[in-house]
Amino acid sequence: MPFPPSKRPPRRCVLCGHPELTDARGLGRFLLVPDPDGRGPVCPPLKGCGEQQRARDNASLTPSHR
Numbered sequence: 001m002p003f004p005p006s007k008r009p010p011r012r013c014v015l016c017g018h019p020e021l022t023d024a025r026g027l028g029r030f031l032l033v034p035d036p037d038g039r040g041p042v043c044p045p046l047k048g049c050g051e052q053q054r055a056r057d058n059a060s061l062t063p064s065h066r
Contacts, residue, residue, distance in 0.1 A: 014040040016049035 010019040011032055018024055020032045020041070027048050032041035043049045 011041050013043045013048060015042050018043055018048045 010022055012019050013032055014035065018027060021029050023029050030044055030047045033044050035042040
């Protein structure tokens, strides 16, 4: 085990609540990054809620079929 267990609970993303270094919701394990807007730790751009936001942005750019 590279690091001893910590009694501190894992940090969570302030936007979606994903815990740091925990494979919750099948999104994988990753470190949280500082938010450029100063809100606190957030998911990295291509993981967690960052990936969900990018998917929503791409969906809004594609024309809808009627």
